[in-house]
Amino acid sequence: MARLHPTALIDAGAELHPSVEVGPYAVIGAGVRVGEGTRIGAHCVLEGPMTLGRDNVVHAHAALGCTPQDKKYAGEPTELHIGDGNTIFQFCTFSRGTVQDGGVTRVGDRNWIMAYVHIAHDVQLGHDTILANNATLAGHVHVGDWAIVGGLTGVHQFCKIGAHAITGFQSHVSQDVPPFMTVSGNPLAVHGVNLEGLRRRGFSRERIAQVRQMHRLLYRDGLTLEAAKAAIGALRGTVDGGDGDLALLLDFLEASTRGIVR
Known part of the structure; x- marks a missing residue:
């Protein structure tokens, strides 16, 4: 009873x-x-x-x-x-x-x-x-699987936080946060990939390396968003199990309505 x-x-x-x-x-x-x-x-x-x-x-x-x-x-x-x-x-x-x-x-x-x-x-x-x-x-607001939202973080209406992303303490989220990324601050900035989270979830070294490469194309190589998306798409078939990670990021970028933090 x-x-x-x-x-x-x-x-x-x-x-x-x-x-x-x-x-x-x-x-x-x-x-x-x-x-x-x-x-x-x-x-x-x-x-x-x-x-x-x-x-x-x-x-x-x-x-x-x-x-x-x-x-x-x-x-x-x-x-x-x-x-x-x-x-x-x-x-x-x-x-x-x-x-x-x-x-x-x-x-x-x-x-x-x-x-x-x-x-x-x-x-x-x-x-x-x-x-x-x-x-x-x-x-x-939409928050993807395995995401972590840090203490005292505020997320603006209609924003999206992608799967496996993490926001730091007191972050001000007013744009979309792509999957896998580590962000913090006000204004919000991307500081890298959520490596520890991916390791805990059993991502292989090869998959993690590909996620880091996607981060580099999107944030470090000076590419436009469209060029970065094309370069990320060109990675298909290069890593065992990695195509799902590519699709997760690319689908998120296509669906973004507020624009991604960049």
Whole structure:
């Protein structure tokens, strides 16, 4: 049976798997669905419509499924979807989506989201990311798999952070950050490749060398963006397993709407 603290307030319209744990003074509203094995800490507030998947840990005082902080929001039935295996620390705030976008704020699987993180409306957060304390993602931000967002980093609305990228402490992200890159500062600057992250994820030396070559073409050889993209594309077929890395970077560059940090 679910372990529900007697002081928790759970709406009859909420759906909780029998294995869910809910701590003291938590409030769970109508339209909230919580999956197997998830634990919800003391004083958390969950507002629907939202889905919280399996095996998540939500620490005390988190507020999930909040009304979007967007003055255009007029009460439409938008949602928050959170996947499986996430750890969400104290005082985090996640907003639902808006109809001006897809209507859904989405958080993937196995993310490590530290205290006081804000995820605004329509954010699309991938899998296996780390968001350090007080990181703030404005509306419509996209963050790729395995990215790390440093503490007190602010990400401007509509910006994208690519897979395997990392932002340093107190970074000001107002343009798109390509995959694999290490960035920091205000104004934001690229300082190299996220080498340690790639090694931890099992990238071969050859793949890492190719990622470094892509960085050099994009940032060090004085090429225009179009020329850099052509040179990166010409690397196809040269490294075992490397074509996926090329496609990840080139697809990101093509999809960028705010322009990349350069």
